[in-house]
Amino acid sequence: MAEAQPQPRELPYVAAITDGVRAVLTEQPDAFVAGEDVAGAGGVYGYYRGLLKEFGPNRIFDTPISEEAIVGLGVGAAVTGCRPIIDLMFMDFMGECMDEIANQLAKMRYMFGGRATLPVTMLTMAGAGMSLAAQHSQSLEAWICHLPGLKVVMPTTPYDAKGLIIAAARDDNPVIVILNKMSLAITGPVPEESYAIPIGEANIVREGTNYTIVALGRMVHEALKAAEVLKDLGIDAEIIDPRTLQPFDTDTVIASVKKTHRALIVHEAVRFGGFGGEITAQIQELAFDYLDAPIARVGAPFSPVPFSPALEAHYVPNADRIVAEVKQQLAL
Amino acid sequence: MAEAQPQPRELPYVAAITDGVRAVLTEQPDAFVAGEDVAGAGGVYGYYRGLLKEFGPNRIFDTPISEEAIVGLGVGAAVTGCRPIIDLMFMDFMGECMDEIANQLAKMRYMFGGRATLPVTMLTMAGAGMSLAAQHSQSLEAWICHLPGLKVVMPTTPYDAKGLIIAAARDDNPVIVILNKMSLAITGPVPEESYAIPIGEANIVREGTNYTIVALGRMVHEALKAAEVLKDLGIDAEIIDPRTLQPFDTDTVIASVKKTHRALIVHEAVRFGGFGGEITAQIQELAFDYLDAPIARVGAPFSPVPFSPALEAHYVPNADRIVAEVKQQLAL
Amino acid sequence: MSTQITDATLLDIHQRMVRIRIFEETAGKMMEDGKIPGALHLYVGQEAIAAGVMVHLSNEDYITSSHRGHGHLIAKGGEYDRMFAELYGKATGYCKGKGGSMHISNLELGMLGANGIVGGGPPIAVGAAFSIKFKQKDNVAVCFFGDGASNEGSFHEAANMAALFKLPCIFVCENNGYGEYTPQANHQAIVDVADRAPGYGMPGVVVDGMDAVAVYEAAGEAIRFARQGSGPTLLECKTYRYYDHVGVRGMGLSYRTDEEVERWRQKDPIMNFEARLAEQGILSADAARTIHEQVEQEVQAGIAFAESSPMPDPSTITDDVYA
């Protein structure tokens, strides 16, 4: 859990992304970045800024607004020996390229009997909170975690962002990196060197004794806030950030629940049909006898993401909702 | 559960689909059928056969191979007063039109503040078992059940096929009807008249006392076979066919589990991240104190659907796997 | 200037353009003041297109729009109060605050929504056009989309389907030379998007999108063609957006030169139109000023309405998902 951090600097998440991509372009001559407005503009949230100047137009370039061809470019280039970094500006746009993701990228290796390798890294931005309404605010990890052939990671901190991007790019499989737009300004220590966070290993971000909270992506920060409130209620929460959703680190979660006997899952995505269902099912399967209460789930209500800040503020899960859910579960 | 069946005839599932669509075209002047090869050829599995002759080319017509435009046609026609029936040949092709489904069809009403109505019925074919390999055999209901704004039904029997198609078409919301290709030849009673199976109501297909099996679509038939085997082991399984996945009939499932104290979910889809996770999470949430054992899940292994019959036979869940899972759970 | 166009129509077009311009300029200010949240894609510079097309349409004709949709809605009859309220996220907005700028819509006016998905409009317009044909009406459906959107598969599929079925659908490409920050030359190897029309079997027409009368005439022709059952047209209008892709910065942007902006501003659709109307004695400078002032007052009234309107109640979050 505690990786070596030789030269900790404080960087915002957005700069850590740049740093991660920079490290990949530096260490992998076959890597390139392709996507809409990634080169000239440096990305709509600026996390590719400077890379065009550093690496030139062969290594990072703008594409037409053609998501299916963009992902196809990644598939075709990867299977012929490149290591593409594909930018899908907003995760909501997956609908435009879901065939390429689900039917080509995820399945090609298997369909070809293991005789193809697809080292594609896809970066995309999820999450609500900026009044961007129903088509620019979704968290759709449930779609891709259900697809054998893909790996899925979700960086929470600047440190994770850099380390998971590098790990994704070093992996010989397609890895989708789900970034969070409300996390861009969050700062934290980020080593200068290139380092990889092992894919498939959860991070226990807070140790605790009597309550397990599994929080996805930005919800980790909310869970940490909630833990402070819960402390006063005698609840010492252990907070687990899976970091990788696929393959999922079941062992770490189960070990925690066996210790704490209670669990709550929180994600930004719509609660119904979200990835929390899978985690819940696994916990009750493997730690049934240890559970003192039903596993709780906190997620978005069953509606598209509303535009109005007055609605969105109540739509996105947060520390208050986590606390409320725990209290209800414990009948406090 | 026992709907009136005035003139029961035996029909195969495939003909019941035709019958359902025929009823819709008859009773709804604003309904039409659009899709690839639905009119001239009557559909690749023949379930629109005869309708072109009966209703003419204004009511059923072939489209180009353009899934995004096909669904878009449905969205645009529905919001301006038609009641389109859109055929998406194989569910695997959702990737080609997922934006239209997820971002337009599902969300338009909400984004417009409730000032749009989208009575679109979409028929699509899921399931493995015909050696059609990775891109023509998937069960992707988990994607769409996670999308507020859509309803999702999954007919198991010929009776259900007709009744759910009619219900879907009478509903003022987008409803996706997931048909199963291995069920096409299954026969059963189908009334001649038009009848609707209420959307959102589960069907208890077998009453039982000490074990609940929630089975999706074709898996209901496998669960029924499994129940016969389990009987000899002293297990009297109650089998619930949700029929509608969205909105999900939680009450019926919970009432059953409170009676039986044990549950297993079975679906054809990949187990990891499948809809079974949601059902499991709900059961343990609402019937925690009634459970004598962890809720089991049976689903496909974590791989794309293999082509070879030798592999596919072991890939698709069946009665044997259900029995084995129950035995394991009960340590029999 | 065409002889067929009446003075009333010219004045109508002028009014629509001014209404768009002043609304947008004000919306931009309100955004800068922190009153409008989210992303605002302003239509300023492109007014001649919305006005020149929409003056042909009734409420029974449908349009679909893009992320840059206020102008289309205003030209289609959208009211300031409900529009500002929507941009503010208020309960009184056209979409009860649930849609915002990117999803603003009014079905009663036949405006089937702005769209946050580039290329989202064309397939929906095809559906609306199909609906018209199915119901044997003689209306049309018009989709507005950008040069960038013309590279989306959805445009291609929609164009092919509309041509195949000879649907009353007009594809209006507002080619403002950029998709976000990428100039056209960096997103397609053609100069005229209209060159794609023959590949679908439909006429392709290029017009000066800064000249409302040129747009009016070309659109009129395409609409007549569609109404008579001859199918779709791809109408490309060359235009320019004065401000940044999102927000209100106009000058000093890294991806375009100020000279380029200046050059296009010389072709300003309103300024030049007013000069022509004045020259022809149709609208004096004074009368024009009066119109601007009236519109300005309406804008202020719209803002007052929006500002005094309540935010939607959180309890309504899950309303409006299902019928």
Added chain:
Amino acid sequence: MSTQITDATLLDIHQRMVRIRIFEETAGKMMEDGKIPGALHLYVGQEAIAAGVMVHLSNEDYITSSHRGHGHLIAKGGEYDRMFAELYGKATGYCKGKGGSMHISNLELGMLGANGIVGGGPPIAVGAAFSIKFKQKDNVAVCFFGDGASNEGSFHEAANMAALFKLPCIFVCENNGYGEYTPQANHQAIVDVADRAPGYGMPGVVVDGMDAVAVYEAAGEAIRFARQGSGPTLLECKTYRYYDHVGVRGMGLSYRTDEEVERWRQKDPIMNFEARLAEQGILSADAARTIHEQVEQEVQAGIAFAESSPMPDPSTITDDVYA
């Protein structure tokens, strides 16, 4: 017949066509015998295209294919034994039985897979062409797709991107007049798919897809153009499939007339090619017969291999998902 083409090349093309034909006819029989499961889309009738293009390519040149992919793989050097084994679902198949007909592939030959998704190939070919450019090689990537596939958004996006980046990508549309059971006139309002090329800024060429030499020449030109860095070409080959969309019925189909089939069969790419080669003294009827017989023997050997091969072990289901 061109003067540039050597006898050796002509014989090579002939051999490839015969290899495809006999493989496919036999595969069809094996399917009818219940030995090949799943869906089989035969290439019979279209052989001149695969042969005429592939004779230009080396294993370092890439191709993508469609659901109708056996012919492409054979022309690219695919071996019968491993191919039949794959169609049979055997562990010795190119894809270990995991892919089957619709996903048959061999990366060592540069064949990036048949594809069960209509329009699945073009974006992948663009990626392969990009890879070639990125690695500064002078190879090409060719995608084969149908008239029906030309209406998919994926084709449009791929074509635009290839033209924009001047990628060494050749778009070969095998226009056999039908997408499944729908005739071309019912799926697009154009006659020549090549008419779409100018809309992307690339050359569009129409050739007789039943004439391997015509295909050879046009493909050669497109490939030279691509290798010299001038970008993609859309090469449309007019052709016909003798059998049904899926399976082996050829005559008595409801969506086309037997006369139409007969008419096209008169243009048979192999029969006419052999007549020309005989006329020119390049290949006698006897020599041709010998080739057919040799290929026939190879087919039998391939089938024997497939039939004696083991089925994959169920324990391998979840292998090959990840690297």
